[in-house]
Amino acid sequence: MRRGWVLGGLAAAVATAAVAYEASPWPRVWLLRFFAGDGSDPVSATAPHIQPGLEQRLDLRYDGSRPECLLDVYQHEGTRPLPALIWVHGGGFVTGAKEPLRPYLSVVASHGFTTVNLDYTPAPEALHPDQVHQLGRAVQYVVDHAAELDIDPDQLVLGGDSAGAHIVAQAVLASLDREYAAGAGITEFLDPARIVGVALASGPFDPAAAMAVRGPFRWYLRTVLWAYSGSRSFAKDPEFAYSSITPHVHADFPPAFLTSGPRDPLAVQSHALAARLREVGGDVDEVVLEETSRSGHVFDFDLGSSDARLALGRLVAFLRRVTTTPHRHGASDAW
Known part of the structure; x- marks a missing residue:
C-alpha cells in the first residue's frame, strides 16, 4: 500500500x-x-588588453522603477567630451548581465570613446516592449547627464549583441518609423538625430524566419520568444510580425556595423539585414569571416581570438568614421 x-x-x-x-x-x-554560458572565458582573455588610465563609473541607476536598470561608464584620460558607444548585452532576452562585457568595452574605450554598458530587466520578469523602453531611458539618462559624464550627446552609437542587438535595432527603427512603432507596440522613442550609428553583433533580426529551423535551436527560440512576448501563441500575435527588423528597414536607418561568425546559427540573419540595408541605400560595414573560421555566435568579446581582434579593429574604424572623436592610440592600434 x-x-x-x-x-x-x-x-x-x-x-x-x-x-x-x-x-x-x-x-x-x-x-x-x-x-x-558556453564554457568560454572572454573576460580573462580580454582583460590583459585594458590600457592604464581607465576611469570607471559603475552601477549608475538610469531608471528608478526597476532594480536591474543600472549602467557603467568607461573612459580614458584625454580630450572631452567624447562620443559614446552605448551597449546592450545579449542572453536570449532571459539571461545575461553587463559585468562580463566590462573588459571588452573598457578596451573599446581605450581608442578615445566613452563606452556605456547597461543592464535591463530580463524576460519574463518584464515583457516586450519594456526592454526597448528601458534602452530609451538609458539613452535619455546619458543625454541628461552628458556634461557630468563628459559625453557628447549628439554623437551616440548604439550597440548590442544577440538579443541586445535586436533591442537596439528595434528601438532605432521604431524611433524612425512611427507606423512600425505602433504595430510593434512601442510608445517611447529615441531622438534619431543623436544616433550616428549602430553596432550589431549576431542579432536575431528575423525571429519569424528563425522559427523555421528544426532541432534544439527551435526549442530555444520558442522558449525565449514565449518569455519575451508573454504569450505561448506569440506567432499568432500581430505584433510578432514587427519583431522582424529586416523587412522594415529603410534608407534613413543609421550607419550599421554588423558581425557574426560562420558557426553562428543566426549568421544568415546578419547577412540578410546587411543585404537589405545595401538594397535600400543604407551605409553598411559587415565583417564576414572566412568559412573555415570556427567562430560562432557573438565571438567578438574574446580578444584571445584573432577573429575577435579583427572585428574590434573594424569596429574601431567604424566608430572613428561615424564620429569626430580625437584619435587616441588604443589597444587595437598596436596589433
Whole structure:
C-alpha cells in the first residue's frame, strides 16, 4: 500500500511538472539560466588588453522603477567630451548581465570613446516592449547627464549583441518609423538625430524566419520568444510580425556595423539585414569571416581570438568614421 502511495505521489508530481512546463515559460527559463554560458572565458582573455588610465563609473541607476536598470561608464584620460558607444548585452532576452562585457568595452574605450554598458530587466520578469523602453531611458539618462559624464550627446552609437542587438535595432527603427512603432507596440522613442550609428553583433533580426529551423535551436527560440512576448501563441500575435527588423528597414536607418561568425546559427540573419540595408541605400560595414573560421555566435568579446581582434579593429574604424572623436592610440592600434 505504501509503495502505491509513493508511486502515485511521484506520478502526480511528474504530471504537475509536465503541466507547469507547458503552461508557463518559467520552467524552461530556469533551465536556460541554470545552464547559461558556453564554457568560454572572454573576460580573462580580454582583460590583459585594458590600457592604464581607465576611469570607471559603475552601477549608475538610469531608471528608478526597476532594480536591474543600472549602467557603467568607461573612459580614458584625454580630450572631452567624447562620443559614446552605448551597449546592450545579449542572453536570449532571459539571461545575461553587463559585468562580463566590462573588459571588452573598457578596451573599446581605450581608442578615445566613452563606452556605456547597461543592464535591463530580463524576460519574463518584464515583457516586450519594456526592454526597448528601458534602452530609451538609458539613452535619455546619458543625454541628461552628458556634461557630468563628459559625453557628447549628439554623437551616440548604439550597440548590442544577440538579443541586445535586436533591442537596439528595434528601438532605432521604431524611433524612425512611427507606423512600425505602433504595430510593434512601442510608445517611447529615441531622438534619431543623436544616433550616428549602430553596432550589431549576431542579432536575431528575423525571429519569424528563425522559427523555421528544426532541432534544439527551435526549442530555444520558442522558449525565449514565449518569455519575451508573454504569450505561448506569440506567432499568432500581430505584433510578432514587427519583431522582424529586416523587412522594415529603410534608407534613413543609421550607419550599421554588423558581425557574426560562420558557426553562428543566426549568421544568415546578419547577412540578410546587411543585404537589405545595401538594397535600400543604407551605409553598411559587415565583417564576414572566412568559412573555415570556427567562430560562432557573438565571438567578438574574446580578444584571445584573432577573429575577435579583427572585428574590434573594424569596429574601431567604424566608430572613428561615424564620429569626430580625437584619435587616441588604443589597444587595437598596436596589433
